Amino acid sequence: MMLIVDCIDCAAEDSVVNAVIDGINAALSIASVRRPWVMISVNDDREDVHFRKAEFNAEDCPLDCSRPCEKVCPANAISLENTSVGHESTRSDKSTLQGGVITERCYGCGRCFPVCPYDKIRAMTYIRDPAATSELLRRNDVDAIEIHTSGRRTDLFNDLWNSLSNSIGHVKLVAVSLPDVGESTVGLMNLLYSIMEADLQSYNLWQLDGRPMSGDIGRGATREAIAFAARLASRQEKPHGFYQLAGGTNSQTVDSLKSMGLFKAMTIPGHLRGQAAVATSASSQQALIGGIAYGGYARKIVGRVLSRMVTKHGLLQIEDHPEFLLKALREALKLVGPVKSYNLAS
Ligand code: SF4
Numbered sequence: 441m442m443l444i445v446d447c448i449d450c451a452a453e454d455s456v457v458n459a460v461i462d463g464i465n466a467a468l469s470i471a472s473v474r475r476p477w478v479m480i481s482v483n484d485d486r487e488d489v490h491f492r493k494a495e496f497n498a499e500d501c502p503l504d505c506s507r508p509c510e511k512v513c514p515a516n517a518i519s520l521e522n523t524s525v526g527h528e529s530t531r532s533d534k535s536t537l538q539g540g541v542i543t544e545r546c547y548g549c550g551r552c553f554p555v556c557p558y559d560k561i562r563a564m565t566y567i568r569d570p571a572a573t574s575e576l577l578r579r580n581d582v583d584a585i586e587i588h589t590s591g592r593r594t595d596l597f598n599d600l601w602n603s604l605s606n607s608i609g610h611v612k613l614v615a616v617s618l619p620d621v622g623e624s625t626v627g628l629m630n631l632l633y634s635i636m637e638a639d640l641q642s643y644n645l646w647q648l649d650g651r652p653m654s655g656d657i658g659r660g661a662t663r664e665a666i667a668f669a670a671r672l673a674s675r676q677e678k679p680h681g682f683y684q685l686a687g688g689t690n691s692q693t694v695d696s697l698k699s700m701g702l703f704k705a706m707t708i709p710g711h712l713r714g715q716a717a718v719a720t721s722a723s724s725q726q727a728l729i730g731g732i733a734y735g736g737y738a739r740k741i742v743g744r745v746l747s748r749m750v751t752k753h754g755l756l757q758i759e760d761h762p763e764f765l766l767k768a769l770r771e772a773l774k775l776v777g778p779v780k781s782y783n784l785a786s
C-alpha cells in the first residue's frame with residue numbers, strides 16, 4: 441500500500457506513531473518506495489465518533505446471551521469466554537462471562553451498541569491532550585495533522601488551534617475533517633479557515649466525511665460521501681485548500697467520482713517542505729476531489745489476508761511470509777491504484 445499512498449493516518453499517541461514508523465521502515469527494507477507522510481489525528485470535542493471506544497463488563501452479561509456483539513465487530517475487538525469461578529466461601533462454582541472489549545483493537549465504529557439485547561455496551565469518548573499533540577508535532581517523523589470537528593463548537597476548534605499554534609509550523613499538511621452540515625457547510629469551512637489562516641505555513645486539506653466508518657458495510661456506503669462532494673462542487677465560492685473524501689469510501693468511490701466528473705488527478709512532487717506546487721489535472725470544471733482516505737474498507741480487505749495468514753501460521757509478521765504479503769499488496773493496489781491511475785497488471 442505504501443508504494444502509492446501519500447499519507448498514513450494514525451492515533452496521536454507515541455506508541456502508535458512508533459508502530460507506524462516501524463511498519464514504514466519494514467516496507468522500505470523490502471522495496472525502494474517513497475516514504476509516505478505520517479499524519480496524527482485529533483479531535484476538538486467529545487462528540488466525534490472517531491474518538492470513542494466500546495466498553496462493558498462481561499461479568500454483567502447473562503450467560504445465555506448469544507453474544508451478537510462478538511459476531512458484529514469488524515475488528516475482532518470483542519472476545520468473551522464462559523469460565524467457572526470457584527467460591528471457597530460458599531464451596532460452589534459460579535459461571536460468568538470473562539473478557540470484553542480489546543481496547544487497542546476497538547476503533548469505535550459503534551456496530552456493537554445497538555445489537556446488545558441487554559443494553560450493556562457504553563461508548564467511552566476521549567479527547568487528545570493538546571500538550572501531548574504539540575510534542576508529537578515536533579517529532580521529525582510526524583508530517584501532518586488531521587483535526588476532526590463536528591462543526592458544532594467552533595470555539596473548541598479555536599481553543600485547540602490556539603493550543604497547537606506553536607507547533608503547527610512543524611508539519612507539512614493540516615487536514616480538517618468535517619461532516620456535511622447542509623447549507624452552512626461552506627460558511628463553517630470559511631470560519632475554520634479564518635481561525636487557521638494566520639498560523640498556516642503548510643498545505644491545507646478538507647476531508648469531507650460522508651458517513652463515518654462505514655466503507656466496509658456495503659457498496660452503497662459511499663453514496664453520502666459522493667453526494668457531499670457533489671454539493672460542495674456545485675458551489676461557486678469554496679474555501680482555499682485541497683479536498684478529499686472519507687467516511688464510507690470503498691472500491692466504488694473513485695469510479696463514482698470519475699463518472700460524475702468530480703475527480704481531479706493529483707500528485708505531490710516529492711515530500712519535502714517548500715517543494716514545487718501540487719500538480720493537478722482536472723477532468724471537468726466540477727472536479728474537486730483530489731484524494732481519498734480509506735479506512736474500514738482497507739482494513740477489511742487487508743485484514744482478510746492477515747486472518748488467513750494467522751490461521752495458517754499463527755501470529756507472525758507478514759513480511760516473513762511473502763505469499764501473504766503479495767496477496768495483501770494486490771488487494772491494496774486494486775483499491776488505491778485507480779486513485780493514482782496505476783493499472784494492476786494481471
Ligand atoms: S465499537 Fe466497533 S470496533 Fe469497537 S468493539 Fe464495537 S463493533 Fe468492535
Ligand code: SF4
Pocket residue numbers: 496498501502505506507508509510520555556557558559560561
Ligand atoms: S451482546 Fe450484550 S449482553 Fe450479550 S455478551 Fe455482548 S455485551 Fe454482553
